[in-house]
Amino acid sequence: MFICLDPGHSGPAEPGACFHNLHEADLTLAIALQTAKELRQRGASVCLTRTQDIDDDGLTWRAALANEAGCDAFLSIHCNAAEDDTARGIESYYYPGSAPGLRMAGSVQNELNGLLYSLDRGVKDAFFTVLAATSMPAVLVECGFITQYQDRQILCDPAWQKAIGQALARSLLNVSF
Numbered sequence: 137m138f139i140c141l142d143p144g145h146s147g148p149a150e151p152g153a154c155f156h157n158l159h160e161a162d163l164t165l166a167i168a169l170q171t172a173k174e175l176r177q178r179g180a181s182v183c184l185t186r187t188q189d190i191d192d193d194g195l196t197w198r199a200a201l202a203n204e205a206g207c208d209a210f211l212s213i214h215c216n217a218a219e220d221d222t223a224r225g226i227e228s229y230y231y232p233g234s235a236p237g238l239r240m241a242g243s244v245q246n247e248l249n250g251l252l253y254s255l256d257r258g259v260k261d262a263f264f265t266v267l268a269a270t271s272m273p274a275v276l277v278e279c280g281f282i283t284q285y286q287d288r289q290i291l292c293d294p295a296w297q298k299a300i301g302q303a304l305a306r307s308l309l310n311v312s313f
Contacts, residue, residue: 147189
């Protein structure tokens with residue numbers, strides 16, 4: 137299996153959700169690198185849309201990279217934020233009408249929920265660019281809220297980042313398209 141991992145956002149050019157000095161782009165990269173490591177250890181091929189901070193936070197090139205590489209699956213990794221500091225949980229998105237995307241989103245959601253670190257916000261469909269522009273099953277996962285204390289503690293912990301990466305790898309390798 138050939139999987140494209142997309143650590144959401146880009147770093148200083150567009151850090152994503154922020155909470156004090158914490159940036160979504162840093163957390164998504166750490167989780168994506170753990171996911172890539174686990175996938176490779178399990179025999180999968182992996183491409184990443186970024187392996188460090190970049191100056192471009194465009195969205196269509198991320199999908200184009202996966203399409204041109206001929207990937208079998210695309211996973212965009214994100215962390216959520218909300219003005220309500222009690223909002224928390226994990227949610228997975230797929231492109232409306234994509235049965236393989238729905239199966240993949242369900243697998244991602246089930247594996248992350250199995251870690252019991254946050255609330256289940258469910259699987260949802262959405263017209264996000266990275267989901268719409270990919271030619272393979274694609275999911276965008278929100279691994280938790282950096283604006284909520286309990287989720288933030290998990291998302292910032294390297295041991296939990298590894299556990300989340302392992303769960304994401306299992307979810308991708310266990311789903312049938």
